[in-house]
Amino acid sequence: MSTFRFPPSITSRPVYGTLAPRPGKAHLMIADAEGAEALLDLAAADPELFANAHVIFIPKGTGDRFTEPLKAANPSILHVGPSYAASVPRIRRVLSDAHMGLQVYLAGTEGLMGQAMNEATAAGIPHSAIQTEHRGSVARRMQCVHCKGITEDVMTDPFVCAHCGLTLFVRDHYSRRHAAFQGVCIDAEDPGNIPDPVELYS
Amino acid sequence: MSAGTEKIDVTVTDIVKLNDLVTRFKFERSDGGQLPTFSGGAHTVVEMQDDGITRLNPYSLMSDPMDQSAYTISVRRDDEGRGGSLFMHNRVKTGDRMVISYPVNLFSLDLRARKHLMIAGGIGITPFLAQIKQLDRLSGRFELHYACRSAALGSYVDELTANHPNAVHVYYDDQKQAIDLQRLLTGQPLGTHVYVCGPKGMIEWVRKTSAALGWPEEAVHYEEFLAPQSGKPFQVRLAKSGITVDVGEHESLLEAIERAGIDAPYLCRGGACGQCETDVIESDGTFVHRDHWLEDEDRASGCKIMPCVSRFEGRTLVLDR
Ligand code: FES
Numbered sequence: 001m002s003t004f005r006f007p008p009s010i011t012s013r014p015v016y017g018t019l020a021p022r023p024g025k026a027h028l029m030i031a032d033a034e035g036a037e038a039l040l041d042l043a044a045a046d047p048e049l050f051a052n053a054h055v056i057f058i059p060k061g062t063g064d065r066f067t068e069p070l071k072a073a074n075p076s077i078l079h080v081g082p083s084y085a086a087s088v089p090r091i092r093r094v095l096s097d098a099h100m101g102l103q104v105y106l107a108g109t110e111g112l113m114g115q116a117m118n119e120a121t122a123a124g125i126p127h128s129a130i131q132t133e134h135r136g137s138v139a140r141r142m143q144c145v146h147c148k149g150i151t152e153d154v155m156t157d158p159f160v161c162a163h164c165g166l167t168l169f170v171r172d173h174y175s176r177r178h179a180a181f182q183g184v185c186i187d188a189e190d191p192g193n194i195p196d197p198v199e200l201y202s
Numbered sequence: 203m204s205a206g207t208e209k210i211d212v213t214v215t216d217i218v219k220l221n222d223l224v225t226r227f228k229f230e231r232s233d234g235g236q237l238p239t240f241s242g243g244a245h246t247v248v249e250m251q252d253d254g255i256t257r258l259n260p261y262s263l264m265s266d267p268m269d270q271s272a273y274t275i276s277v278r279r280d281d282e283g284r285g286g287s288l289f290m291h292n293r294v295k296t297g298d299r300m301v302i303s304y305p306v307n308l309f310s311l312d313l314r315a316r317k318h319l320m321i322a323g324g325i326g327i328t329p330f331l332a333q334i335k336q337l338d339r340l341s342g343r344f345e346l347h348y349a350c351r352s353a354a355l356g357s358y359v360d361e362l363t364a365n366h367p368n369a370v371h372v373y374y375d376d377q378k379q380a381i382d383l384q385r386l387l388t389g390q391p392l393g394t395h396v397y398v399c400g401p402k403g404m405i406e407w408v409r410k411t412s413a414a415l416g417w418p419e420e421a422v423h424y425e426e427f428l429a430p431q432s433g434k435p436f437q438v439r440l441a442k443s444g445i446t447v448d449v450g451e452h453e454s455l456l457e458a459i460e461r462a463g464i465d466a467p468y469l470c471r472g473g474a475c476g477q478c479e480t481d482v483i484e485s486d487g488t489f490v491h492r493d494h495w496l497e498d499e500d501r502a503s504g505c506k507i508m509p510c511v512s513r514f515e516g517r518t519l520v521l522d523r
Contacts, residue, residue: 024416025388100390101416124316124393129418 002034002135004201013172014110016134021046024103028094029075030116032058032084034136035108036066042105043073050075054094056087058112084112091116095123107133111141111152114179127176138201143180144168150180156197158186167194209249210237214298215272224325224357225291226264226276232299236270242333243309243397243425246273247471249301250289255453256460259286260427260471262399263305264331268339273302276357278325283429284452306469309399309425311336316393318344321381321408323400324351327358329425330399334366345369347386349400352376383411397423427472428492430454433513439520440464441483455509459523466509466523473511480507480521487516 053075081087106113139153149163157170168183216228250257261275350356373379398408449458469477473493493508
C-alpha cells in the first residue's frame with residue numbers, strides 16, 4: 001500500500017485527503033507515480049466519472065506498471081508524460097479551456113500536488129475546492145530560503161541545497177506560492193557542525 | 203455590543219418614489235462631513251423611532267461605494283411586514299434626522315474571481331448596484347441577470363441597461379421570461395463566482411443548481427435578510443443582567459432585550475451573520491429557530507439561539523446575557 005500517515009504538524013503544513021467522486025461536467029486528474037493507485041480507487045468508486053476525465057499521469061520511476069490499468073479505466077483522455085514540467089503546458093491549456101464545474105483531483109507526491117494546485121488556483125479554482133491524496137514517496141520539494149533555489153525530491157534531513165551548497169534543515173513550514181517546504185541553513189551559527197542526514201520520517 | 207455598528211447621524215436629503223413598491227432615500231451626514239467609503243454589497247442598519255418602538259432594519263447600500271457625500275438605499279414596501287418599511291414609506295420626510303450604522307458587508311465581491319455572475323430577484327438588485335459601480339472602477343468583468351415581476355416594477359432596469367447594455371439581462375415574470383439557470387451556470391469560464399440576492403426560493407435554486415453542476419461552494423455567494431416575524435409573546439430571563447423581559451407579539455427577542463436597556467451584540471439583524479448568537483442556560487418549551495446560522499446540532503442541543511430572528515414558545519427561557 002502506498003499510503004503514509006503524516007504525523008500532526010504546524011498549520012502551515014498541507015494536509016491531504018482521500019479522493020472522492022464529485023458532481024461535475026468535466027474532471028481533470030493529475031497524478032505521479034503511486035498517485036495512479038488513488039485514481040484507480042476513484043475509478044472503482046465511480047466508473048462513470050472517467051467518461052469525462054482528462055488524466056495526466058507522470059510515471060516517475062514506476063515504469064509502465066500503471067499505464068494499462070489507467071487505460072482500462074477508460075478516461076476520455078489519458079496523457080502519460082515524461083515529467084511534471086513537460087506536462088505544464090497541457091495542464092494550462094486544459095484549465096484555460098475549462099468551465100465552472102470542472103473538478104480537479106491531484107494524487108501522488110507532495111511536489112506534484114503542490115505545483116498542480118498552483119496552476120489550478122491561478123486559473124481561478126479556490127484551493128479548498130481542489131481534492132488531493134498523497135500516495136507514494138514522502139520526498140519533498142524544498143526551497144532554500146537563502147539562495148531561493150528549489151531542490152526536488154529531498155529524502156533526508158538535513159540535505160545539501162542543489163544550488164548554493166549550504167546544508168539545509170528540512171522544515172514543515174510550507175509555501176503554497178512556491179509549492180515547496182522551506183530549508184534553512186543548519187550550521188549557520190556553528191559552521192561545520194552538521195548532524196548526519198536522517199531519512200525523512202524514518 | 204453592536205460590534206461594527208458605530209452610529210452616524212444623518213439627514214434625509216432626497217426621497218424618490220420609483221414605482222408602486224419601491225422608494226429611494228438619500229442620507230447625508232448631518233454635520234456636513236464625509237461618510238465612510240464602503241465595499242459593494244454592504245448594508246447599513248437604519249434606526250426608526252416609531253411611536254416609542256425603536257426599529258432597526260438593515261438595507262443594502264446602493265450608491266457608489268467611493269462616494270462619501272451621501273448614501274442611498276431603496277426600500278420595498280412590505281404591507282405584511284412588522285412596519286419598518288411602512289414607516290420608511292409613510293413617515294420619513296425630506297429633512298428628517300435619522301441614525302444609521304456604519305456600513306457592514308456580509309455580501310462582498312470576491313476580487314479573486316475572474317468574472318462575477320450576479321443573479322438578482324426584485325429588490326435584491328440593490329447590493330448589485332453598488333457592486334457594479336465598484337467593478338466599473340476596477341474594470342471587473344460581470345454579468346447581471348435580473349428577474350422582476352413586471353416592467354412597471356423593474357427598479358433601476360433603465361439605468362442598468364443603458365449603462366451596461368451587454369452585461370445586463372432582464373427577465374419579466376409577467377411576460378413568462380425566466381433565467382435559464384442550468385445553461386447559464388454551465389457556460390461560465392473557470393474562476394467565475396456567482397452571487398445571488400433575492401427571495402429565499404431563488405437563493406435555494408441557485409445554491410442547489412450550482413452544487414449539482416459541481417460549482418465549489420466557495421464560489422457561490424448569497425444574501426438574504428430575514429425580517430423578524432411576529433409570534434406568540436413569551437418571557438425571557440437574562441441571567442447575567444439579572445432581569446426578566448417580556449417579548450411582545452410584534453417584536454423580536456433582540457429588540458425586547460434592547461428595549462430593556464441591554465446592549466446585545468448584532469450585525470445583520472437578519473439571521474445571517476452569527477454575531478447575535480446567545481447561549482441558552484435553561485429552557486422548557488420549543489424554539490422557533492429561523493436563522494441561517496446555527497448548525498443542526500446546535501438546534502437539536504437547545505443550547506443556542508439567534509435572538510435577531512428566532513423566538514421561543516413555552517414556559518421558561520433563561521439566556522446567558
Ligand atoms: S444579528 Fe446577524 S444573525 Fe443575528
